[in-house]
Amino acid sequence: MRITISGLPGSGTTSLGKALAEEFGYRYVSAGEVFRDLARERGLDLASFGRIAEDDSSIDRLIDERQKEIGQQSDDIIIEGRLAGRMVDNADLRIWLIAGPECRARRIADRDIQDGETAKAVTIERERSEAHRYMTYYGIDISDLSWYDIVISSETFGRGPLVTIVVTAIKELLHR
Numbered sequence: 001m002r003i004t005i006s007g008l009p010g011s012g013t014t015s016l017g018k019a020l021a022e023e024f025g026y027r028y029v030s031a032g033e034v035f036r037d038l039a040r041e042r043g044l045d046l047a048s049f050g051r052i053a054e055d056d057s058s059i060d061r062l063i064d065e066r067q068k069e070i071g072q073q074s075d076d077i078i079i080e081g082r083l084a085g086r087m088v089d090n091a092d093l094r095i096w097l098i099a100g101p102e103c104r105a106r107r108i109a110d111r112d113i114q115d116g117e118t119a120k121a122v123t124i125e126r127e128r129s130e131a132h133r134y135m136t137y138y139g140i141d142i143s144d145l146s147w148y149d150i151v152i153s154s155e156t157f158g159r160g161p162l163v164t165i166v167v168t169a170i171k172e173l174l175h176r
Contacts (some may be wrong), residue, residue, distance in 0.1 A: 001026070001174065002077055004084035007097035009123050010104030010111075012154035012162065016097065017080035019163045024170065029070055031081025034063050047122050050129040057137050064138075082130060085147050086140055093173060095166060096148040099155035 003020065007013045014030060021028035038059065039049035053059040064087050071079050071088030081087075085094035099107075101120065109119035134140040145151050150169060154162050 001093070001170065002071055002075065002079070002088060002091045003093045003095065003170065004071070004088050004091045005078065005080045005095045005097065006082055006085045006148070007099075007154070008082075008104060009126055010107040010119075011097040011099045012107070012159065013080045013097055015159055016095070016154070016162060016166065017078045019159070020166060020170070021078045023163070023167055024076070026076045026078050027074065028078045029067065029080065031063050031067050031079070031084060034066070035059075038063075045122075047125050047129075050126055050133075054129055054133055054136075057133075060133055060137060082142065083134060083138075083140065086138070093150070093170065094148045096145050096151045097154045097162075098151060099153060103155045 001024075003026070005013045005017045005020075014032065017028055017030065020026065035049070036046065039046055042049065044052070049059075063081070064083055067079050067081055067084055068087040068089070070077065071084070072090055079088055079091075085091065085096065101123070105116055105120035105123050108114075108123055109116045112119065114122075131142050134142050150166065152162065152165065157165065
């Protein structure tokens with residue numbers, strides 16, 4: 001089974017992906033971690049690295065091609081990333097998580113140890129940059145959620161209930 005999990009920054013994709021990988025014993029791959037690692041390697045924060053990626057398509061294309069390749073060649077895998085649901089053509093289940101901007105900014109602030117206003121500003125800039133790059137590079141409107149099998153609020157359900165709902169959906173697909 002190939003499962004993709006996508007959503008805006010702070011929507012809970014990493015938490016859900018790791019929980020599902022543990023539940024089913026699947027391999028977990030995060031496109032966001034690859035992007036963060038590349039930024040750190042260059043001594044840059046995410047916003048600065050995102051601006052560089054706007055002018056250097058090779059950064060996004062490298063990450064996106066890698067997740068596409070992994071998805072096509074692997075089974076029993078969770079691929080988490082903003083475009084994973086679009087890049088992994090043979091995904092068995094595509095999930096998009098939603099949460100309001102305040103909730104996502106609070107989660108990002110908690111995770112990255114910064115104040116809420118800074119997290120919100122950085123998140124808004126990151127989302128703007130990513131949306132621009134995805135449209136420019138691939139013609140993808142990131143707000144078009146019609147590609148996804150499940151669109152669910154991680155703010156409404158929280159981690160535990162969210163995992164339970166998605167585990168139920170996966171088990172249903174496995175028993176077809």
